[in-house]
Amino acid sequence: MKAAVTGWAWRTPLGVTVEQGVTRLLAGERAARPPEGFAADAYACRLVAPLGVQPTRSREGRFLRRMGRFALEVAREAAEQAGVSGGDRVGLFAGFGGLRAHWEEMMPALEKQAPDGRESWERGLKGLHPFWMLQHLSNNAHALVSVALKARGEGMTFGGANAGAQALASAQRALAAGAVDVAIVLAEDTLLEPEVLVELGASGVANRAGLEALEAPYSARAAGFVPGEAVAAVVLEPLERAGPRTLAWAEAADGADGSRGAPRPETLARVAAGLVTPGVHLIDGAGRADVTFDAAEREVLAKLVPEGACLTSTASSMGQLGASAPVVQLIALASCLRRGVLPPVAGLHEPAPGPLRCIVKSEETVGRQALALSAGAPGLVGALRVEVVFVGTRNK
Template identity: 55%
Template sequence: MTHAGRMAVTGCSLRTPLGDDARAVLRRLLAGERAAAPNAHFDASTYTCRLAATIPGAPRPTKHRKFVKRMGLFGMEVGAEALARAGTPAKGARLGLFCGYGGLRAHWDDLMPVLERQTGDARATGAWAQGFSLLHPFWMLFHLSNNAHALLSIDVGGKGDGTTTAGSNAGAQALRAASIALAVGSVDAALVFAYDTLVEPETLLSLGMSGAATSAATTEAVVAPYDEGAAGFVPGEAAAAVVLERPDDAGDRALSFVSAAATADGAEGFPSPRALASLAAGLSVGDMIVDGAALASPERDTAERAALADVLGPSATLLALTASTGQLGGATAVVQAILLAEALRAGALPPIAGLDRPSAGPLRPLARAEETRARSALALSAGMPGLAGALRVEVP
């Protein structure tokens, strides 16, 4: 067994570049829309990667702005919403909180004034007098990895088991950790929330220079994953949350069911297709639909399809939600859990947005939306360094 078993989803919420209502987002996915646009956060015209898929708008005003930056606040919003929608099935020590986040970002607005007068020598000579003393006393709290986790636990009164898992597959890690907590009985309900953005200066710099992110100048010029001309993905951002319960406890309140797995293989870049296929094999129950990692690299995409074909067979349907939403880093798996369930409930599979010339190979990359009677699907996520996540989504 590679996962802790199937758990019921009884509430969910999300913020994505295509909107914050799962049903409305699905409509846009089915229409083949893409959220990619010139970077809305800052002028990236000189960056190697100029496009991004960003969440429109800002988090709601909150006192937590003193301690948590934008994406963490989105994470807290969706967490509270998901729990409310689930009807708050557990409280206090029986409610667990499991957060997935991509990792700390530099937050240059805070750092630049502090570094302006530094000399930059190896010993940081005179750093205090030259600016470090200007750092805000709460600067450390913005860099507390579990700040959103902690403050949300206060807001919702969750006192049970909980962790903050981290990395670009953090959503899958958090789903698995929550499932384990439910399986061992340490909590009766687990709020899983994940957030991440790849639209930060240093992240875009790294993704762009490594060739992982697209260098296309316009949305129209972006070539879709699994297309023979694919040349890098669009960096995105998202926050998403689900409430998990044991299936017997959820009964007919179950919106869907998920099981999750995560691993890592030490690669400096993306994980090997073999690692992704291995996770899929551990979760699959004869599934014939898979939302791929969709890295938009011809070599990677081809190898992924070959590896998945060994597990699912050559005719499985291949989706790529991130062709529409952008790559979502540590938030990917939780977004997939919500949107795939929405698609399966609607009986409609979204196309791979922008897919014009599917590359040759096994699996069936979906170029146009189509109806489905399937009740389950797999989803994969991949990030650096060598991080892989997978989940199986099933609807009643």
């Protein structure tokens, strides 16, 4: 079910534009930094990878929070690049990390409430936005983006840690079945909400070190990942329709095993197996930065790819991006392959022993294909294969 990518845009911790983000990715930069705007010592994890910018003001802000407004921006940019102007055969497929409480508005409304509910309006409820319940809807971005882009075709909203992969896979199926002619895939997620940071810290999967002691995924001393956030959009079309407008080809899959935390490594292998071809010589790993998981991941994936395949991690640069990771990985890997350069595992100085050669410094390549993996709780997997037509200056 391979589809052609004809437009893309993102907001990532490494940059607002694709060009900016990929340049920093290839330079081996890391977006991790101490949090701003809240007390870092209130959370077990001391580092985050935020976007660092705010969305433009728009009338849709009545219903959309910050990440949703970013989603509207990137969807518009991707559609414009692809030359898509909407219609009954244009579908929208959205991936959303999950429902999150809007604490900055809810806490002032609740903190002075009485146990018996007396004078609740005057004690704070009057400060809630009239649309506060509507603002929590998981399909808000889907609805407003579809209106803005006049995307009136079939579509779907997915939720969870691999929602971006689900959205990509569903869009590809819709194209293959002829349900739509064009599929806009949109994914947004932030792991920087207070309740998420508390959960990540309590489960021990987030890094607790300061910036100077931060170890990269696949390091011999890896000790947890950096939570991040991102929004990304791509436009998919059938190969024969896209023609010379094609930026890359992509194919996605998703799966799960019911694990309480990260999926079992064999589940990664099972989901990835259907996407691997002899041309895959680069893997963008799940980047969990857990020594045991990293080692097991390398072992099972090495059995799927040709000997000599190498390993990188966009998560080492951008942090864990939740539901948005697969769409970000698609854009990042395709952009790097188009340049003919492989990105490094940022900050990796001492790779742990094991199969798959870890890339520690950007290097040139003539390879055309890459495999990307993402993982999250509960036992969720996203997999993606990216392929470009040309490599190097011809395809910049």
